[in-house]
Amino acid sequence: MHIMEGFLPHPWWEIWFALSLPVVAYGVYRMNLIVKERRETLPLLAVSGAFIFVLSSLKMPSVTGSCSHPTGTGMGAILFGPWITSVLSMIVLIYQALFLAHGGLTTLGANTFSMGIAGPLVGYLVYKASMKSGLNLYIAVFLAATLADLATYLVTSLQLALAFPAATGGVLASFEAFLAIFAITQAPLAVVEGAVTALMFKYFIQLRGDVLVKLNVASAGVIQKLKEASL
Amino acid sequence: MKLELIVLAVIVVFVAAFAYVSSTGNHEWSGADGQAENTISQLTGGTYQPWFQSIYTPPSGEIESLLFALQASIGSIIIGYFLGYYRAMAKMKAAKAADESEGKTNARPAR
Numbered sequence: 001m002h003i004m005e006g007f008l009p010h011p012w013w014e015i016w017f018a019l020s021l022p023v024v025a026y027g028v029y030r031m032n033l034i035v036k037e038r039r040e041t042l043p044l045l046a047v048s049g050a051f052i053f054v055l056s057s058l059k060m061p062s063v064t065g066s067c068s069h070p071t072g073t074g075m076g077a078i079l080f081g082p083w084i085t086s087v088l089s090m091i092v093l094i095y096q097a098l099f100l101a102h103g104g105l106t107t108l109g110a111n112t113f114s115m116g117i118a119g120p121l122v123g124y125l126v127y128k129a130s131m132k133s134g135l136n137l138y139i140a141v142f143l144a145a146t147l148a149d150l151a152t153y154l155v156t157s158l159q160l161a162l163a164f165p166a167a168t169g170g171v172l173a174s175f176e177a178f179l180a181i182f183a184i185t186q187a188p189l190a191v192v193e194g195a196v197t198a199l200m201f202k203y204f205i206q207l208r209g210d211v212l213v214k215l216n217v218a219s220a221g222v223i224q225k226l227k228e229a230s231l
Numbered sequence: 232m233k234l235e236l237i238v239l240a241v242i243v244v245f246v247a248a249f250a251y252v253s254s255t256g257n258h259e260w261s262g263a264d265g266q267a268e269n270t271i272s273q274l275t276g277g278t279y280q281p282w283f284q285s286i287y288t289p290p291s292g293e294i295e296s297l298l299f300a301l302q303a304s305i306g307s308i309i310i311g312y313f314l315g316y317y318r319a320m321a322k323m324k325a326a327k328a329a330d331e332s333e334g335k336t337n338a339r340p341a342r
Contacts, residue, residue, distance in 0.1 A: 001264035006281030007271065043313040053306035057299045061249045065258025066266055099298050101285035102264075138234060160267060164274045177270050185263045188245055195241040202234050207317035231233050 001068045001182065002093065002111040003156060005104025012163040017109030020086070023117050027087040034084070041080075041211055044204065048076035049088040051200070055193060056092055056115075062185040070193035071152050074145025075200060077120035078127045079215055089116030114155035123148030137205075137218055137226060138198045146194030153182040202231065 008016070034041060055072030062068060076085035090112045096102040103111050123144040130140035157178035166173035204212060209223040218226075252258065271279055289295035 001262055001267070004264050004268065004281070005285045006283035007268070007279075009279070009282065043316070047310050047313050050306040050309035054303050054310070057302040057306070059262065059299075060245075061253075061260050063248050063252050065252055065256075065260060066263050067260050068263040095302065097285070098287060099289075100295060100302075101288040104283065104285060106283045160271070164271050164279070166274050167276075174270075174274055177274070178267060181263050181266045181270060188248060192241055192245050195238045199234055199238045203314055207314065207321055 001153075001156075002096070002103030002115070003107040003159065005097070005101065006106055007104070008107050008110055008159070008163050012159070013106050013109060015109075016107075016113050016159065020090075020109045020112040020117060023083065024086050024090050024112065027083040027085075030081075030083045031087055034080070038214065041215060044079055044208070044211060044215070045084070047200075048079055048085070049091065051075050051197075052085075052088055052092050053095075056096070060189055060192075062188050064181075064185045066181075066185050068153075068182070068185045068189060070189045071115050071119055071149050072193065072197075073115060073120045073152070074123040074141070074148040074193065074197050077123035077148055078141060078144055078201075079212075079217060082117060082120035082124050085120040086112060086116035089120070110159050111156075114159060115152045118155040119148040119152035122151035131218065137222060138201060138231070141201045142194040142198040144194075145197035146190045149190035149193050150183065150186060153186045154179070157182050202226075 031045075034045065052072040052075075055070040057069070059067045059069045071089075073085050073089055076088050090108070093103050093108055093111050093115065094105075097105050097108060126147050127140050127144035130143055131137065135143075157175055160178045161171045161175035164174055165171045166177070205223055205226050209220075209227055212218055213220045213223055289298060
């Protein structure tokens with residue numbers, strides 16, 4: 001669930017735009033390089049974008065008695081890194097802001113920052129750290145996608161708390177209030193998203209393990225082992 | 232199949248949690264963003280007014296769900312298309328490789 005249209009006052013909406021736009025601009029540049037030079041990875045780029053498209057349209061009920069939707073950005077972050085994922089996320093956010101009155105154009109900067117930059121960055125770092133520490137690739141993907149999803153809503157809560165500090169307790173008190181809404185609702189959804197993303201990686205490895213090696217997702221040896229294991 | 236079963240189990244637990252929470256007490260199942268709106272209203276004492284309205288709002292719940300379904304289906308088509316494409320490619324490659332190795336051992340004349 002994104003910050004709604006008009007719900008970020010001056011100067012916050014400008015600040016988040018200022019932070020997001022350079023990242024997205026560099027992401028567009030990186031994406032152009034991939035389109036030109038590594039065409040064999042394009043299908044996975046399309047699938048990563050489509051995955052965000054699908055998952056962010058699914059508003060699911062959670063244990064809190066309210067609904068939210070997953071983000072789907074973990075996959076793009078693992079395959080292509082946070083820069084390119086920020087572009088994919090912004091496209092989805094623009095679609096939802098224009099046609100669904102979900103999120104908003106004035107809050108696009110803030111929502112791109114939480115969903116397209118902070119979440120994917122956390123996912124990317126968690127994935128790289130997990131692989132380095134020798135965890136199984138599917139567990140690494142699960143952790144990365146789950147934490148990318150959760151981090152997104154942590155940042156959303158922080159963005160709202162900064163804009164609306166409580167009269168008593170200030171930013172910290174509001175942060176807790178927004179966390180209670182977003183983070184708890186999101187936790188079960190994040191776990192489901194992590195599991196489904198891990199399953200998608202199983203198919204990627206079976207079908208196009210060679211492209212994953214080219215994208216530096218894992219070494220050829222790791223991919224070969226996972227291909228042979230009948231998990 | 233093992234990973235599929237694990238994912239299925241996760242989804243079953245998720246649905247069971249929904250069924251359980253649903254059966255105990257009244258819940259609105261409203262969006263988390265709407266609840267955040269209430270919190271903002273409480274924090275500011277009801278003084279905050281959104282300063283910009285969505286330029287287009289789906290005129291009804293039906294049309295909104297149509298647009299959400301459209302979003303999900305477009306995404307699903309793309310995912311399904313490429314996974315299917317990859318699967319067929321892998322099969323053709325395997326068949327070709329099998330054909331070639333067979334061709335060598337039987338020493339069939341090239342057509």
